[in-house]
Amino acid sequence: MSVPxxxxxxxxEGPKYGLQLREEFxxxxxxxxxxxxxxxxxxxxxxxRDGLAESDGTGQDGPQKRFRITPRGQDALAEWLRTPPDxxxxxxxxxxxxVLVAARVPGTDPHEVIQAHRLYLLELMQQWTRLKxxxxxxxxxxxxxxxxxxxxxxxxxxxxxxxxxxxxxAATQPSPPSPxxxxxxxxxxxxxxx
Amino acid sequence: xxxxxxxxxxxxTVNVLELRGVSKTYGLESASVQALAGVxxxxxxxxxxxxxxxxxxxxxxxxTIAGSLEDPTTGEVLVCGMALAGMPRSxxxxxxxxxxxxxxxxxxxLPGLTAAENAALPLELDGVPVPxxxxxxxxxxxxxxxxxxxxxxxxxxxxGERQRVAIARAVVGDRRLLLADEPSGALxxxxxxxxxxxxxxxxxxxxxxxxxxxxxxxxxxxxxxxLLRDGRMTGQTTRPPGPESLLxxxxx
Numbered sequence: 001m002s003v004p005x006x007x008x009x010x011x012x013e014g015p016k017y018g019l020q021l022r023e024e025f026x027x028x029x030x031x032x033x034x035x036x037x038x039x040x041x042x043x044x045x046x047x048x049r050d051g052l053a054e055s056d057g058t059g060q061d062g063p064q065k066r067f068r069i070t071p072r073g074q075d076a077l078a079e080w081l082r083t084p085p086d087x088x089x090x091x092x093x094x095x096x097x098x099v100l101v102a103a104r105v106p107g108t109d110p111h112e113v114i115q116a117h118r119l120y121l122l123e124l125m126q127q128w129t130r131l132k133x134x135x136x137x138x139x140x141x142x143x144x145x146x147x148x149x150x151x152x153x154x155x156x157x158x159x160x161x162x163x164x165x166x167x168x169x170a171a172t173q174p175s176p177p178s179p180x181x182x183x184x185x186x187x188x189x190x191x192x193x194x
Numbered sequence: 195x196x197x198x199x200x201x202x203x204x205x206x207t208v209n210v211l212e213l214r215g216v217s218k219t220y221g222l223e224s225a226s227v228q229a230l231a232g233v234x235x236x237x238x239x240x241x242x243x244x245x246x247x248x249x250x251x252x253x254x255x256x257x258t259i260a261g262s263l264e265d266p267t268t269g270e271v272l273v274c275g276m277a278l279a280g281m282p283r284s285x286x287x288x289x290x291x292x293x294x295x296x297x298x299x300x301x302x303x304l305p306g307l308t309a310a311e312n313a314a315l316p317l318e319l320d321g322v323p324v325p326x327x328x329x330x331x332x333x334x335x336x337x338x339x340x341x342x343x344x345x346x347x348x349x350x351x352x353x354g355e356r357q358r359v360a361i362a363r364a365v366v367g368d369r370r371l372l373l374a375d376e377p378s379g380a381l382x383x384x385x386x387x388x389x390x391x392x393x394x395x396x397x398x399x400x401x402x403x404x405x406x407x408x409x410x411x412x413x414x415x416x417x418x419x420x421l422l423r424d425g426r427m428t429g430q431t432t433r434p435p436g437p438e439s440l441l442x443x444x445x446x
Binding site for chain 1: 246248387391394409410411413414415416417419421428429430431432
């Protein structure tokens with residue numbers, strides 16, 4: 001989450017004080033992402049330095065200072081909104097590693113390992129769904145965030161399902177004559193973490 | 195855990211549905227297929243259970259047996275504490291009409307009847323006088339937020355409205371056990387979630403539901419998710435903690 005750009009977005013609605021920005025940021029993200037005051041002022045300082053925002057110029061930091069977005073800030077915000085985020089794979093997805101390892105450790109049933117993770121993920125999804133059912137009905141930001149979380153977890157469960165089928169299929173087929181040392185798998189991101 | 199009698203829960207309340215050691219085998223001898231193998235499942239009043247599993251895992255068989263449409267090969271089925279085994283056909287049919295409501299994947303509304311008539315149909319078939327059945331149908335439509343469509347025909351309704359009418363028909367007359375097979379059909383994901391929310395609300399009004407789905411996002415609406423594989427229950431979620439556990443400390 002880009003805090004500088006989120007603050008620019010809030011400033012694009014009109015001039016605001018630091019504390020106000022913090023409150024609006026938290027409300028706008030369904031209060032799931034907390035932000036401390038220090039972070040807000042530090043970020044505002046950087047925005048000012050880079051010419052993306054300006055303050056009332058009393059020269060003093062603190063709650064009395066009001067900030068507004070500059071034309072350069074408007075441009076930077078517009079550009080950020082349309083720039084794709086970094087979706088490249090993390091080097092080691094922990095859940096993928098666990099399943100790969102489970103398939104190799106003697107005496108370990110990979111299906112059991114997969115099942116344990118599947119149940120845990122389903123429980124997480126149940127909790128997010130309760131949150132959506134309870135509070136998010138009137139809170140658009142929270143509903144959007146919860147949906148994103150549910151789709152992400154759903155994708156992980158689907159991968160587990162596919163892994164389950166692949167492992168079952170592999171177990172019924174005779175293994176190749178002399179298994180060469182397996183190359184380090186090039187993993188694509190499966191989203192078990194943000 | 196000791197076996198409760200007559201489908202009673204530990205605290206003495208009667209489970210809406212109870213399957214005990216239910217197995218189902220289709221076909222004969224060498225060509226037989228075991229669709230279910232020793233399934234135990236209790237569903238309390240107010241509870242919504244989702245059943246997940248790959249195709250061929252026995253999900254739909256479980257539903258038809260719970261709905262008394264098929265008999266298990268071995269094992270017991272109790273609905274509201276009443277054992278289905280040995281129950282005369284006529285009583286079983288009455289149980290199906292009065293206690294059990296079905297929600298189908300393709301809605302199955304009768305095209306020649308209005309929304310209100312569709313919703314009232316199960317009661318009319320059960321011999322309830324027409325005015326009383328219509329009033330109950332209308333109340334069910336009201337509860338599902340489609341009372342304004344009472345006089346519309348299915349082909350005049352949107353997909354989401356049609357499914358609301360289908361759920362109204364399933365709960366009409368205070369039926370206790372809802373059975374749903376992929377109830378969100380071909381609806382988009384927002385409307386599909388809405389269907390699950392409505393089923394969950396129906397449970398909170400005192401019913402119980404068993405929903406078969408392959409979609410984890412829909413199953414997550416349930417109070418409990420049961421996983422089936424090759425006819426066996428391979429696991430289930432434990433009662434999850436409240437959603438507040440997901441929020442950062444600051445907010446709690």
